[in-house]
Amino acid sequence: xxxxxxxxxxEIRPEFDFTENVNFIDEGMxxxxxVVTLVTTLDKEYHISIDxxxxxxxxxxxxxxxxxxxxxxxxxxxx
Amino acid sequence: xxxxxxxxxxxxxIKVAIQSVRNHHKSFLTNFFPETFKHGIWIKKNELAxxxxxxTYFLIYSDGGFKRLFxxxxxxxxxAESLDILKNKYPGEKYVxxxxxxxxMLNDVCSVFLKxxxxxxxxxxxxxSTKYPALKTIDPSVDFADISEVLLVDSLFKQYFDKxxxxxxxIEELKSWxxxxxxxxxRSGKEIGGFLIFDKTNSTAYLxxxxxxxxxxxxxxxxxxxxxxxxxxxxxxxILFWVIETNENAIxxxxxxxxxxxxxxxxxxxYNIPLNER
Numbered sequence: 377x378x379x380x381x382x383x384x385x386x387e388i389r390p391e392f393d394f395t396e397n398v399n400f401i402d403e404g405m406x407x408x409x410x411v412v413t414l415v416t417t418l419d420k421e422y423h424i425s426i427d428x429x430x431x432x433x434x435x436x437x438x439x440x441x442x443x444x445x446x447x448x449x450x451x452x453x454x455x
Numbered sequence: 456x457x458x459x460x461x462x463x464x465x466x467x468x469i470k471v472a473i474q475s476v477r478n479h480h481k482s483f484l485t486n487f488f489p490e491t492f493k494h495g496i497w498i499k500k501n502e503l504a505x506x507x508x509x510x511t512y513f514l515i516y517s518d519g520g521f522k523r524l525f526x527x528x529x530x531x532x533x534x535a536e537s538l539d540i541l542k543n544k545y546p547g548e549k550y551v552x553x554x555x556x557x558x559x560m561l562n563d564v565c566s567v568f569l570k571x572x573x574x575x576x577x578x579x580x581x582x583x584s585t586k587y588p589a590l591k592t593i594d595p596s597v598d599f600a601d602i603s604e605v606l607l608v609d610s611l612f613k614q615y616f617d618k619x620x621x622x623x624x625x626i627e628e629l630k631s632w633x634x635x636x637x638x639x640x641x642r643s644g645k646e647i648g649g650f651l652i653f654d655k656t657n658s659t660a661y662l663x664x665x666x667x668x669x670x671x672x673x674x675x676x677x678x679x680x681x682x683x684x685x686x687x688x689x690x691x692x693x694i695l696f697w698v699i700e701t702n703e704n705a706i707x708x709x710x711x712x713x714x715x716x717x718x719x720x721x722x723x724x725x726y727n728i729p730l731n732e733r
Binding site for chain 2: 425
């Protein structure tokens with residue numbers, strides 16, 4: 377799952393290294409438009425519908441937080 | 456006057472609106488991208504309102520003689536239906552809306568608005584770069600703005616900026632940029648010959664506004680400001696800004712500096728705003 381998330385992020389913002397241990401939002405690597413794009417992409421990729429109340433910066437600030445959000449939506453770690 | 460609008464008192468109300476739209480399990484279309492500071496001020500001042508029409512929530516901000524319109528909708532046809540309801544419910548209202556996106560989805564949303572009676576007012580494209588031109592030395596006439604200059608800068612915005620294309624900043628935003636040392640000015644005596652305002656994080660520098668006073672043209676003030684901007688953000692991985700698509704000279708100049716146009720576009724549409732008011 378981690379590799380897939382990184383690939384998706386790289387497609388949205390190819391100029392950044394999402395393997396770094398930083399907060400993607402605070403660092404300006406993802407802006408609010410990118411977050412909306414990411415939500416739509418994750419919904420399509422994993423056939424889920426991320427809860428609107430979960431569309432908050434904290435849930436997209438790192439690979440781990442995105443992974444946690446996907447698991448919350450029933451996505452298997454091997455996906 | 457628009458009745459039956461609910462004033463937004465907390466940002467959570469917008470999250471609930473988003474959730475409500477997503478509960479339809481269709482698409483998710485929006486042009487509302489939260490900016491914590493700015494939208495927090497709108498909410499604090501009770502200037503942001505919310506209305507649900509069919510499967511679309513509209514957020515409406517009163518912006519000096521017109522309404523800035525934002526939508527959160529479950530699909531194109533739903534958005535079209537809701538816009539018709541809005542138009543009929545509040546005839547005579549003047550709207551400006553920004554559609555931000557790429558490719559076919561952006562064009563499809565734009566078509567919906569055009570069919571409702573909106574008119575394309577301007578279009579912008581985002582440009583960015585990950586490498587910067589060689590830095591020159593700092594010009595001493597370019598410095599960070601002082602808080603005492605906030606009203607002067609505000610008056611320049613009101614006098615020279617297009618209020619429909621640009622979302623003119625609030626005084627609170629101007630003060631914040633000054634305090635964070637993210638507003639540069641070119642001073643000539645007591646006058647401001649130009650300014651440049653930016654947002655920055657460790658990775659990204661976002662050039663928000665870049666202005667040269669008409670009385671100070673041909674003095675290379677623009678270059679001096681941008682040079683200082685590059686110096687202040689030399690550690691940024693990416694620099695980005697929006698430019699009007701018809702400004703071919705500017706785009707050519709930015710490409711010369713190493714910037715490239717992204718796919719992201721911002722289409723500014725208006726409704727009920729006569730030509731002589733534009």
